[in-house]
Amino acid sequence: MKFHFPKSPKPEHIAASDWNNWTWQLRHSLKTLGDFEKHFELSADERAAFTEGKELFNIRTTPYYASLSGGPGESIRQILMPQRFEIEEGSQQMLDPLGERKNNPAPRVIHRYSDRVLFLITDICSVYCRFCTRKHFTGQEQAFIRNEEYEQALAYIKAHTGIREVILSGGDPLTVGDAQLDRVLSDLRKIDHIEIIRIGSRMPVVCPMRITEDLVKILKKHKPVFLMSHFNHPNELTEEAAAALELLVDNGVPVMNQMVLLNGINNHAALVQALNRRLLYLRVKPYYMFQCDPSIGTDHLRTSVEDSLEIQKELWGHLSGLAMPNLSLDIPNGGGKAYLVPNFQTAHEGQTRHFTGWDGVDAQYVSPSADKIKKPLLGSYMEEWSHLKCGKSQND
Ligand code: SF4
Numbered sequence: 001m002k003f004h005f006p007k008s009p010k011p012e013h014i015a016a017s018d019w020n021n022w023t024w025q026l027r028h029s030l031k032t033l034g035d036f037e038k039h040f041e042l043s044a045d046e047r048a049a050f051t052e053g054k055e056l057f058n059i060r061t062t063p064y065y066a067s068l069s070g071g072p073g074e075s076i077r078q079i080l081m082p083q084r085f086e087i088e089e090g091s092q093q094m095l096d097p098l099g100e101r102k103n104n105p106a107p108r109v110i111h112r113y114s115d116r117v118l119f120l121i122t123d124i125c126s127v128y129c130r131f132c133t134r135k136h137f138t139g140q141e142q143a144f145i146r147n148e149e150y151e152q153a154l155a156y157i158k159a160h161t162g163i164r165e166v167i168l169s170g171g172d173p174l175t176v177g178d179a180q181l182d183r184v185l186s187d188l189r190k191i192d193h194i195e196i197i198r199i200g201s202r203m204p205v206v207c208p209m210r211i212t213e214d215l216v217k218i219l220k221k222h223k224p225v226f227l228m229s230h231f232n233h234p235n236e237l238t239e240e241a242a243a244a245l246e247l248l249v250d251n252g253v254p255v256m257n258q259m260v261l262l263n264g265i266n267n268h269a270a271l272v273q274a275l276n277r278r279l280l281y282l283r284v285k286p287y288y289m290f291q292c293d294p295s296i297g298t299d300h301l302r303t304s305v306e307d308s309l310e311i312q313k314e315l316w317g318h319l320s321g322l323a324m325p326n327l328s329l330d331i332p333n334g335g336g337k338a339y340l341v342p343n344f345q346t347a348h349e350g351q352t353r354h355f356t357g358w359d360g361v362d363a364q365y366v367s368p369s370a371d372k373i374k375k376p377l378l379g380s381y382m383e384e385w386s387h388l389k390c391g392k393s394q395n396d
Contacts, residue, residue, distance in 0.1 A: 003278050005242040009067050020240075022203075022210040025062040026126055026175065039063075040081070043072045049082035056086055056297050058139030061127045065206040068235060075233045075265040079129055083300060086130065090299025092332075096136045097293040099334025106156035107149035112334055115388050116165035119153060121145050121184055123171040127206040131260055131301045133293040133330075137171075144176055158191050162387060165196040167228075174203040174210050178218055185222040200228040200258075204244045205236050211244035216251045227255045229284065233266050234274040242282055249283045256287040259325060261311065263292075267303045269314040276323040289325035291340070294332060305329065305340065313342045317358035 010019045018024040030036050033050045036059075040046075050059070061080040069077040103112045110118035123140045125132075132138055145153070157163055166188055173181070188194050199219075203210040204227070219225045227248055231237065248255050257279050261267050266275070276286040289312070292302040312327045327340045347354040351367045378385075 003237075003281055005237050005239045005278075007239040008064055011063075011067070014063075019064070020209045022207050022212070025064050025207045025209060029060050029062050029126060030066055031060050036081075039066050040069075040077075041071075045084045046072065046081055049084045049086060052084070052087055057082075057130070057132065057135050058128045060125070060139075062207045064209070064240070065127050068238065073264075075262075076235060078265050078301070079131070079232065079262070080127055082130060085300035086297035088299070090294075090297075092294035093296045093299065094294050094332060095296050097133055097295050097332050098330055099332070100134070101136065103334055106153050108145050109153045109156050111156075111160075111163075112336070114162055116167060117157060117160075117163055118167045118169050119157070119184075120170050121150075121168055121173050121180075122176050124175045125170065125172040125202065126175055127202060129202065131262055131292055131295070131298050133295045135295055135297070139171075144180055154187055154191075157188070157194070161193045163193060164388070165198065166194055167198040167200060169200045172201050172203055173199050174201040174215075178214055181215075182218045182221075185218065185225065189222050196224055196226065197222065198226045198228055200230070202230045204229045204241060204248075204255075205231050208238070208240040208244035211247055213247070216247055216253065219248070219253045220251050223252065225253060227253055228287070229255055229257045230259065231257050231275060231279060231284075232259045232262060234271060234278055237275070237278050237282075245279075245282045245284055255284045257284050257325070258288040258290060259286070260290045260292050261303045261308050261327075262301050263303045263307075265301070267307055267311060269311050272311055272325075273315060273319050273323070276319065276325060280320070280323040286323055286325040289327045291327070291329040293330055309340055309342060312340070313358070316342060 010016065030039055033047070036042060036050070042050075059082055065076070065080060069080060071077070100110045100112075100118075103110050105111050108120040110120070120137065122144055123138050124143055125138060128139050157166060168184065185197060188197055219227070229245070231241075245255055257276075259266070259272075259275065266272065272289065279286055289308075291305060291308055292298060294302065308327055315324060328337045329340055330336070331338055342358075344355045344357060345353055346356050351369060352364050353367075354362070354364050356362050
């Protein structure tokens, strides 16, 4: 089956040249109660959330993303529209669920794993997703990192030779202009030990017109640059989004998608398979399916771990491994990722493990005895491995 990606419903009075221009989308984004009232018929709860909850987390959407949303309860509307539940008490509410503030050795740098760092080059996003995990930082509306902080962050990355990978994040790094992004990528490419650059962005979802030929040329110039997209629902895959993804992939920019399971928005196997099969068709690899972090104001958006495992179990055996994202939970307070997988092992005695497969096949796997296990010749790979493992502490 070939998939159909519908065009976004552009309002007639807006010229196509404006609608398809990313800077127009950002300049005309909806930010205030008045802006939203012009576009949506707000429910009493949504209106209350605007007046009582706006201190908690900034509110903003592009006209493009707003055009994809429907009435109250519709999935995209729940992602972009504040809800009264945000200000209610929840079962777990953390301002910094990933413990980023304690792993912040230089301005705008989060260094949690030895071989990679997050570099937060802006705190602005074109849509403030209600499930955001970085509410302690995002949305303070400082368009680009200050020069002094930028230099300190670069100096830290340069000095720590174990860092192999830099993940540009924010905020949304693709809200910054081409010249600034080119400068950041050029500066990182001058650092000998940086192998991979990732850009984590929701722009292909909420403002796909940002993926221009000029931008793609910049990404190609600084290869390898991976783009990590954040599609959460198949309705986000419009003709414009599909064209943006194809432009990236056709030009050799690998795209991987990280989705978040969201309560009442996408927490059903039918939606998860629909999203990920379409992404795969567009040559985007479904990478992670995250358990929503217990970020403040998100209790109503979080699924239970049991619900998430049930969805994954339903998909198992029916969805190609290529289309299957890894279900994962970030252990609060910076504990790192924990993969969640259905438990197919039913018993374990000595060298023998018993399994029941997804469709009920019972079988056992017998390991060779421990005395037969030996390690291979390593050559210079051992030195590389030791260097990688101590990356975080090097030059500290
Ligand atoms: S785009 Fe990312 S950083 Fe920005 S609000 Fe959404 S989830 Fe948070």
